[in-house]
Amino acid sequence: MKKSFAVKTSIYLLALVFICPIIRAQDKPAIVPEPVSLVQGKGRFVINDQTSLILPSGNAELARLGNQANEWFGVLTGHNLPVKSKATGAGNSIRLLLNPELNNPGNDEGYELSVTEHEVKLQARKMAGLFYGLQTIRQLLQLSAETNQQHSLPVVEIVDYPRLKWRGLMLDVSRHFFSKDFVKKYIDDMAHYKFNVFHWHLTDDQGWRIEIKSLPRLTEVGAWRVPRTGQWWSYTPPQKDEKASYGGYYTQQDIKEIIAYAAERHITIVPEIDVPGHSLAAIAAYPYLSATGYNYPVNPGSKFYNIDDNTLNPADERVYAFLDKVFTEVAALFPGDYVHIGGDECTKNFWQQSAVVQDFMKQQGIKTEHELQSYFIKRVEKILKKKKKKIIGWNEILEGGLAPEATVMSWQGMQGGIEAAKQGHQVIFTPSSNTYLDLYQGDPLLEPDTYDMLRLKTAYQWNPFPAGIDSTYVLGGQGNLWSESVPTARHAEYMTWPRSLALSEVFWSPRGKQNWADFQTKLIPQFKILDAAQINYSRAAFDVLATVKLDQEKQLLVSLSTDVDSLDIYYTLDNTNPDPSSVRYNGTPIVIPKGIYQIRAQSFKGNTAAGKLLIAPCGELEKRTR
Missing domain, CATH: 3.30.379.10 (Chitobiase/beta-hexosaminidase domain 2-like)
Known part of the structure; x- marks a missing residue:
């Protein structure tokens, strides 16, 4: 089996040598x-x-x-x-x-x-x-x-020398648990490309992955959920008496081993304990943590927002005592300066419906639920400060007022980070449109299921220094791999590479040295390095992407493109597979006549196929115009 894979890989790479779109400068190392x-x-x-x-x-x-x-x-x-x-x-x-x-x-x-x-x-x-x-x-x-x-x-x-101080990748191990050995391999691969921060998303609604010895139910209950396979958010909720058997967690000894492994590779690990929202796994273990106090199961990926209360109760002192225990053990484990506390996507409706929470707001003079979240974040900052740690939160922690010494990780575009920098806070830019590694890399008809798109070119051409702010507040940038639709280690690699090759250059190399045309010539040599390391990666940059719109007569117009330059695209409308004798796409949108069932398209370099065959039913393309 290994021999078969190696032969197939060799044939593929031999083909790619001939289709590489641009000739790299003679002998210039890639x-x-x-x-x-x-x-x-x-x-x-x-x-x-x-x-x-x-x-x-x-x-x-x-x-x-x-x-x-x-x-x-x-x-x-x-x-x-x-x-x-x-x-x-x-x-x-x-x-x-x-x-x-x-x-x-x-x-x-x-x-x-x-x-x-x-x-x-x-x-x-x-x-x-x-x-x-x-x-x-x-x-x-x-x-x-x-x-x-x-x-x-x-x-x-x-x-x-590096352009940015913080050059990070985040791995979400809550939605799907990844083994200790894989986490170490992921860190190894990061180090090869000069990343220096591993952001470890350890807790969320779907799982609590870190052993807290003073709160054993966090892993006894919170680390396990009912098994499900399919499309995220379409799963059936847990059924009565169904056993929660899917999951796992890292012991404190595991974590110490991984931290030491990362330190040898000059990578700092930043743990994330996501609060006050995204806390259903913790609430399943200790129901008193929510304002409702109900017994909820750990969520398996079924719809539950605004149905189950996944938010910690900021009016209950027991919550802060709980967090003090959690962060005492987290701070003792992780030697870095920072702890990430999440702060994102915190639903407020359960707070609004709670008489206890509303009375607390009146007593404290808190006017809005955004201000209440700010109160909570500031309390958490004080807890961590006593443990000599600094907090980082997603850009929602700006809402209601920023904690005095917080660092903001801006994911909803760049604006949250710009605002935080203007307030004198350090910022890590990680906008979803440029750095979210869980998104489609190519046409959805060719790629594993997810919900939005981030092409290799889009990741590479992003600049983490927006205009109009003092650049000294830009601590760095980060790529994020959320794992709702990433159930296996091999698929985690596929989603990470080669877009993290692009981000490594964005974070390390001077802006003047970043050149998309030049970077494309590095892909084939770097693919060989990834193959040698047995890293699964995507070749979607060579595949055809179909984008669509309707003209004034409601006719379907299809545009075809590839990320990699200098490839020819050939297409057919008669349900046959295209080759270089078919119609060559000339850059003008294709008008699809009525009655046509599908368009087929493929990229070529000369007579050699460069990417996968795209088969796009017109009915599916019409959905993209809605």
Whole structure:
């Protein structure tokens, strides 16, 4: 089976070599993210039995990084490099050097890499910089292997440092639970592309995934729901006496192990405990937490908003005692500065219907439910501040007044972040239209079911620095993988890559170095790297997308496009499969005559198919005009 998969992959990649839409500059390494400066020379540095790894003695952290580097070199070249404290006369060498005097504006994460035919010299002011420089070396080795120049590096001079301080990816493990091993693999893949924040969405309506020893029912009850397969929000609600058998959680020992694993890769983990909304799993475990006090099951993905009360009661002191216990254990586990407290999509109608909550508002002089949520968030901030943690919340925490020291993660467009920055708060931009990795990557007829679209090109061309604000308040940017429609680890990878390749470049590379045409030429080489790592990824950028509208006579007009440039699109209206002898799409919307059943379209490079065959029934396309 593995052999069959490998053969199919080889055939596919061989085909892609010929269909790659743009010829990359001769021998220019297809590094992602693009370095700040890359000057290429002539010749190559060859790793062989005479190559040594030079590390200054007496630094335990540097020694550990050297061991890690040697593991990578061993996998990529088959050579286990002898470690020395200084170079000797024989052979060539790879030298890692901490240099506090390095004049690099990237500070802790910048590096300089010099490759000659005889020496590789990687230096940085901090360990993080050396780690990121090694990721570049790994890519150079992988890219060289794909061009039949195995075990060698091109002669090159690179100066590199990040554009943004916060370069994050979020994984939602509440809607579907992902194993500890997969989380570690996901972190590994992030590190390869210089992401440095793993946002871990640990709690929501569909599951509580973190062990809290003082509140055992959170995982005994809240981590499990009835099993369902199908389309999210269409599931049948839990039935009487049905066993909640689907789910899982991370023990505190699991979490410590994952945190240590991430720290070795210079990734900070930010846990999210989503409150006061999105709390049904917690309420299922402890019903007193909601204003209604009802016994609810953990939601399996059936419709429940404004039916079941998934909101914590801000008028009940027991809620704050509960949160103090939760955050005491969370703060003790996670060494980073931040805890994400959610704050999004908090329904207010159960507060409005509660006499207790309404009396509390009158007593406190709180006029609106938005102000009541602000009161709640400010109380949570005080709890976390006592534990020496800073809060981050989704942009809804702006409603009713922002907590004094809160950082805002802006997902509903850019405006919430702009407003927070104007108020003097740090901002992480993560607008759903540019960074939500759970959305369609291509035409819905070709892609697994979800609800909206984010194309590779749209992700790449986004700028996380909006006009009109002080850029010093922009802490960074983040891609988010919500998992309502992502039930498996393989599909999580498919939705993450290659759009996270695009985001890594948006977050790391200078704006002037970001070039969509150039990035497209990196896709095929990077796909080979992803294949070698056994990462599932999407090729939707090569597929045809159909967009539609109606003309004044109510005739259907269909436009066809691909993300990748320089591909030809051929189509048919007679239910046959198109090829280069069919009608070539010329960019003008196609008028679909009455009675036509479907349009079929496919992208080609020359005579070679580039993307999947799109079969679009006209009835389905007409739905898109509504």
